[in-house]
Amino acid sequence: MAPGPDPNSVGDGAKRDEATIKVPSKDPKKKDDKKEEDLSEEDLQLKQNLELYVERVQDPNPELQKAALESMSFESLGYRLTGSEGDIGSWGHEYVRNLAGEIAEEYTVRQGEEASIEDLMDLVQQIVAFHMKHNAETEAVDLLMDVEDLDLLLEHVDRTNFRRTCNYLTSAAKYLPGPDDMLVLDIAYMIYIKFEEYPNALQIALFLDNMQYVKQVFTSCTDLLRKKQFCYMISRHGITFELDPEMVENDVDREMLQDIVNNTKLSEGYLTLARDIEVMEAKTPEDIYKAHLLDGRASSGPSADSARQNLAATFVNAFVNAGFGQDKLMTVPSDSTSGSAGNWLFKNKEHGKTSAAASLGMILLWDVDAGLTHLDKYFHSNDNPIIAGALLGVGIVNCGIKNDCDPALALLGEYIDKEDSSVRIGAIMGLGIAYAGSQNDQIRSSLSPILNDAKAPLDVIAFAALSLGMIYVGSCNEEVAQSIIFALMDRSEAELGEALTRFLPLGLGLLYLGKQQESVEATAEVSKTFNEKIRKYCDMTLLSCAYAGTGNVLKVQDLLAQCGEHLEKGDIHQGPAVLGLAMVAMSEELGLDMAIRSLERVLQYGEQNVRRAVPLALGLLCISNPKVTVMDTLSRLSHDTDSEVAMSAIVSLGLIGAGTNNARIAGMLRNLSSYYYKDASLLFCVRIAQGLVHMGKGLLTLSPFHSERLLLSPTALAGIVTLLHACLDMKSIILGKYHYVLYFLVLAMQPRMMLTVDENLKPISVPVRVGQAVDVVGQAGRPKTITGFQTHSTPVLLAAGERAELATDKYIPLSPILEGFIILKENPDYREE
Amino acid sequence: MLTVSVKWQKKVFEGIEIDPTLPPYVFKAQLYDLTGVPPERQKIMVKGGLLKDDADWSAIGVKDGQKLMMMGTADEIVKAPEKAIVFAEDLPEEEQATHLGYSAGLVNLGNTCYMNSTVQCLKSVPELKSALSNYALTGRSADVDQTSHMLTVATRELFGDLDRSVNAVSPTQFWMILRKKFPQFSQLQNGMHMQQDAEECWTQLLYTLSQSLKAPTSSEDSDAVKALFGVNLRSRVHCQESGEESSETESVYSLKCHISHEVNHLHEGLKHGLKGELEKTSPALGRTALYLKESLIDSLPRYLTVQFVRFFWKRETNQKAKILRKVDYPLELDIFDLCSEELRKKLEAPRQKLRDEEGKKLGLQPKSTSKDSDVKMTDAEASSKESGESSTVTQPEGGSSEKGTLHMTGIYDLVSVLTHKGRSADSGHYVAWVKQESGKWIQYDDSHPSLQREEDITKLSGGGDWHMAYIIMYKARFVSM
16 A cells, blocks of 8 residues: 555555554454364364474474475475376365465465476466366466466357356456556456457457457358347447458448448437336426425416526437437427527527537437437527537437438538637537547547647637547557647746646546556556646546546545545646546446545545546446445435535535436426526526436436446547546536537437347347346356346347346357447247147 | 439439539529528538538549438528527526515624514515505604604615525614614623514514504504504403403404413414413402403404413513423414304305305315305495404405405415524524515524424424524405405
């Protein structure tokens, strides 16, 4: 543990750690006492010997000491190496297990001495073979990891045990330090390829972000239908992927598969789900507020239009009706004279009109053709905020969708260098959303010059940096990094104090999202030379982005130490440190729970600027996953005396409940809306949160994780993190005139569905069991993977932590991970009963 | 000659021919025929760029069989509404206040909650406000003393400030004048102004207003305050010993609700309060004797004020002690059986009408009362003449369009409650709970107005240490005939 500079906080934590360690240490002793009584004669003899050795070790005679030590260590290994070479299993499991333990220790000793390990490896071979035959895959993997020779595994896995082996490997990878984790996953990938379990192999290839592996999956597999399933998996991950003739030979087929990768079918699938669940009917913001449940309070609002409340309604309307293609404010057919759609637009003030026009993009999300048709008329407006909104809307509607004609680039490209800042920002942000993760050079060459344009206003530069960060998310692109670094260096002292300046380091950080130390090192060095106003902010952002989703414990500790500092000056870097804590720890369940606990403590002793970020960090950790404990914490904080803590807590309530329709959160927010009915800013936050909770009428999720929580979509995370960074200074950004940063959430919006399609990709309904996922790693046999299930027919919604399994043998799913689009093949062996 | 397909909205137009020698404008004209979208509104997307009218086809590199995408509609372009929308945020502060739906609170100047809550309750009477605003025009008459005049003006100003402001108003001026007029409110304790009895403040303030608002020109009838709050009582004073009986009338501004151990409800308390014993010299017996006084209401006010007699002077502790007993009061009060015989007769017809109207609302057939309705109509007319002041003063502006005049029904709706919390009148805390025109209840706790639920208003009936009603005010329900 790296000792923090502040003795108070860290010391405190350390003490508590000790205390927690002491408690369990008592229990094993007690158990030992009991065990003593049931020892067999043989064991008793062993034990007495051991005690004798221990006694002798303490003997003043050094020679006796040495002998004792040697006989104590690696006894069975010693005999084995010098003795017989017979069947290793003939001595029983316990012997093999013991031997494995001793080999591991001996291995480290010899590594230290740089001695030969050949004899050991012979034994390892035998032991691994034995374990793999006897359902002890986990032990075999453990041993091989200890002796750093996982390749051996490939020889020993077979059809019966490769699944369990790989399952163990992938889950173990989460707890291994780099680069071991990558190595382990590599082996898992190879095993999956070996046994033609391509969907899993693809999953790991995507996790490793190794496009070569992805390609190999395509080239190894010959079945076109299975390839289609791969395409669905890639499309969910949200990366840009170009199929080439090597992967799919036939041009027509390739085009069809590319369409799937490009997400062109997403809107259709989502609407199928919506029709099946019967939620097509558009909802108004009032349907969400449910003011009538608040007995008279604030039921009949003020008679005049409040620009802020209307803006809130615009967002609520956009989030709730996202992707449905219809709503009751923006898309309603205009009547003859004024046009009611126009009416609502003009019920928003100035920059509010930007968000209103852009909301059309959200309502028609993923449906590019219809979206562009609706947005077209706003392009001809003479009102700059409206044009800006139309541009942003084009970006939103194209989010995650790729098209050969590149409509977003064609339409937005022209507006990047317009005079008006708002129009420029609309176009730049639209490009960032539409092309997130695409690494599109054409856009880079048009956006980069803005960064280093001395005449460009700060907000345009900030959004340009952010959009570049999104487009090149996780790419470690040197040129983009250089441009942003120069832009940061060019900023004046005053500009560095502006709220929007935070988007520059953030854009830089996004370039390294999840790429860990090696890649970010050079940039991190450069950031040390920045003006001290932004230096630490930049450091924290780079660190947290680079380790996002890795679960790296050391980095969590580094960040925690930062949060513990009590600063005098108005330093702002602790906010990103708190967010970083969540970003790093969010990847796996144990780390996540520990992070929640740590944050609770940070809340107790942290300074105010730390406390403000804590609710946001909690929101990120449990995004679209309303854990009751976190809900309660946030509910408490939503009444905090510090209004900024309350605001973050309220927005986070929306985030953890995003797309769940969670009744408890909805109730909390409703009460908050009457509690804060006089405070326009807090009420605005409550409204936004209400919109989030009912996002997509409960069909969407914001979770960047998918494929049984293994894969982390970089673009989705980028969208969420951007919003959270903006929320660190709520008053200047979201409550100011940059409220449209809320639309960055669109990057993370995905239907939380399982939709089954037949071989012609037409939806078919089959019975499925949906239940809470059970962790089956390391369990023998064929344990149940879900518990407390209910049987539904597809398409079905999957909540956080839920898993589906087919309840019929009539079909075979082409992917074992039943999420998103699943192609079903008829089971040739199926017999009607 | 190239052949391309163009995707527009959800349609795909296959096999459109392009002559690379002609400018793209020609191509756009072709599309105009197909889609009806004028060329200037067509946006044709080719590989990340828009097709310009004068572009060179060869430079664009369109291939045979390529798919193009077109965006554009013939829709009307959105225009801003001619009448710009006015946002609440842009309104001047005073107009924002009206949009909140209730007026501002009053700053506590140091134990002045008794005064603040009184002012808030009285302010809820719109007729009083209009009477006060007319006062400016008439000015001070000779028979009103200087301080009364000043207090009246200060009241008017304070009411005005409250209506205009969004934030809490500081009633400094009003308080100064109130203390000048009534020096008893200036009592100090430990260098601080003491808490006072809100009832005293209420009574004194109303009395002052009634004095100064009496129109100097016309008769007594135009006493605005009396017309609004005055209750005429006709009492029968009876001496059991001598059998003497006399009758007297008096006018009061509030009814008392006496609280004894058998009183559980406002109605019982009111009845109790209208009966009293007094000792006076009996001319027949030539000595003091015990008389029983039984009062009945002779005319109804537009606003009926009821004071819960919760405080009594406790000799042992030398302070006003409080009766904590729970006395329920309704949101809708019917005082028909407290009225005198004559008044009851007058009320009958309007009450029947009211019942019919309510019945109609509930979907019941009104009973056909053609025969006696004539009789009652005449009755009603008579009553309207007799109780003249109440029905003429009370007719609101909108009433003229309705046929007939408005009549009292003896039924009252709760409009404001002044509560006290604490164990003695000179300590504790006073709060006003006022029903707004919108029907919402607002609690005015000094500078903090907050919304309340209607069912919580009736829970202020005492029986614990929570706020309990001290003075409540009902508004008459009228029926137009």
